[in-house]
Amino acid sequence: MTAQRLIQSNGEPLFGIFDHPISNINVYDFQLLTPFGRPANRWQQWFGFNQFQYFGVISSELILGCAIADTKLVGVAFCYLYRPQTGEMLAYSLKSPFAHACQFAASPDAGNTTFAQGKQRIDMINQSQPKSRYLQVSLPKHGLTIDCHYCEHDSFTPMRICTKAGVNGWVYAQKAAGIPVEGTIECQWGTFDLAGLGACAHHDYSSGYMRRETFWNWGCLSGRTNDGQLIGLNVSCGVNETGFTENCFWLNGQLHKVDTVAFHYQKQDLFQPWRLQSYDGKVDLTFRPLGKHAECLNLWLMASNFHQLFGCFNGYLETxxxxxxxxNNMLGFVEDHYAKW
Known part of the structure; x- marks a missing residue:
C-alpha cells in the first residue's frame, strides 16, 4: 500500500477511512480559514492545532493508561496503573506551560512523541519497519519504569480516519486494539512481565483542528475471548462523526466496521453501569466501572474535565x-471528556 500525506496539493485534507498508511500529518501545508472564509492569522493557525497520543495495556492483573497531549497553552502527560484484583492504583500527572516539554511525531507510524521534564520522561516511539509501537516511561521520582512494545503485523488494519470538525477544521485519528504486548513494568508493587500476563495493548494517535469546545464518550476493550480469540474494540460518540465514524472492532486482527454508537450512563454518577449500543446492533455491551483516572483543568482559554473509567464489559459483538x-467480564475503558482547546 502506498502511503500518502494527509494534506493534498490543493491545501485540503483527505477525508474518509483509509486502507493505506498516512505518512505525514503535514499540517503546515494546510491553510486554516476563519468562519467567514478569510485566512486565519498565524496565532490562530498555531493555537488551533492540537495533538495527543494514548497507549493502554490491559491484563487481568494489571491495567495501564498513559497519554501525552499538546493543547498549546499546556502540555499534559499522565500515567497510571491499576490492579483489578486488589483495587490498588498508582497515578502520576505532569504538566508543562505552553507544552514546552512536549515533542510530537508528525507521522502516525514513525518518529518519537516525548514529554521530558527534568528526569521525568515519557516516550511513545512509532517505528515503520517493522511496524511497531513502543512505550518507555522513566519516572524515577516515583520508582516507575516501563519498557513495552507491540507489533502490528501486515494482516492487521488500523482504523485510519479523517473527518471534518467545526466549520473549517479536521481531525485525523489512527487507532488499534486487541494486540499482544511484550515488555516489563517496574513499580512499587514489583516487576511485571506483560507477555507472561497475556496482556494486550491499544493505541490512539490523534491530531488536527478540533472543535474549539467539544465533548466525547469513548469505549475500548482489548484482550482474548473465552475461546482464545484476540479481540479489540474502539467506539466513540461526539467526535469523528461528520460523514464517517471511527467505530469498529478487531477480531484476530481483522477490522469490523460498526455504525454509530450510543452511550447510556448516569452523568451524575459515573460508577453506575453503562450501556453501549450501536445503531446496526453489532455492539451491545454493558460496562461496570471498577475505578477511574481524572484530569481536571480550568485555565479560562483552555479547560478539560476528563474522566477515564476502567472496568468490565459484558455482552456481544457481531461480525x-x-x-x-x-x-464475558472483559476488562476495558470508557471515557467522559469535556474539552475547550
Whole structure:
C-alpha cells in the first residue's frame, strides 16, 4: 500500500477511512480559514492545532493508561496503573506551560512523541519497519519504569480516519486494539512481565483542528475471548462523526466496521453501569466501572474535565458475517471528556 500525506496539493485534507498508511500529518501545508472564509492569522493557525497520543495495556492483573497531549497553552502527560484484583492504583500527572516539554511525531507510524521534564520522561516511539509501537516511561521520582512494545503485523488494519470538525477544521485519528504486548513494568508493587500476563495493548494517535469546545464518550476493550480469540474494540460518540465514524472492532486482527454508537450512563454518577449500543446492533455491551483516572483543568482559554473509567464489559459483538462474539467480564475503558482547546 502506498502511503500518502494527509494534506493534498490543493491545501485540503483527505477525508474518509483509509486502507493505506498516512505518512505525514503535514499540517503546515494546510491553510486554516476563519468562519467567514478569510485566512486565519498565524496565532490562530498555531493555537488551533492540537495533538495527543494514548497507549493502554490491559491484563487481568494489571491495567495501564498513559497519554501525552499538546493543547498549546499546556502540555499534559499522565500515567497510571491499576490492579483489578486488589483495587490498588498508582497515578502520576505532569504538566508543562505552553507544552514546552512536549515533542510530537508528525507521522502516525514513525518518529518519537516525548514529554521530558527534568528526569521525568515519557516516550511513545512509532517505528515503520517493522511496524511497531513502543512505550518507555522513566519516572524515577516515583520508582516507575516501563519498557513495552507491540507489533502490528501486515494482516492487521488500523482504523485510519479523517473527518471534518467545526466549520473549517479536521481531525485525523489512527487507532488499534486487541494486540499482544511484550515488555516489563517496574513499580512499587514489583516487576511485571506483560507477555507472561497475556496482556494486550491499544493505541490512539490523534491530531488536527478540533472543535474549539467539544465533548466525547469513548469505549475500548482489548484482550482474548473465552475461546482464545484476540479481540479489540474502539467506539466513540461526539467526535469523528461528520460523514464517517471511527467505530469498529478487531477480531484476530481483522477490522469490523460498526455504525454509530450510543452511550447510556448516569452523568451524575459515573460508577453506575453503562450501556453501549450501536445503531446496526453489532455492539451491545454493558460496562461496570471498577475505578477511574481524572484530569481536571480550568485555565479560562483552555479547560478539560476528563474522566477515564476502567472496568468490565459484558455482552456481544457481531461480525460482518453475522457471528456473535460473546464478551464475558472483559476488562476495558470508557471515557467522559469535556474539552475547550
Amino acid at each position: 460482518v458475517g453475522g457471528e456473535k462474539i460473546a464478551i
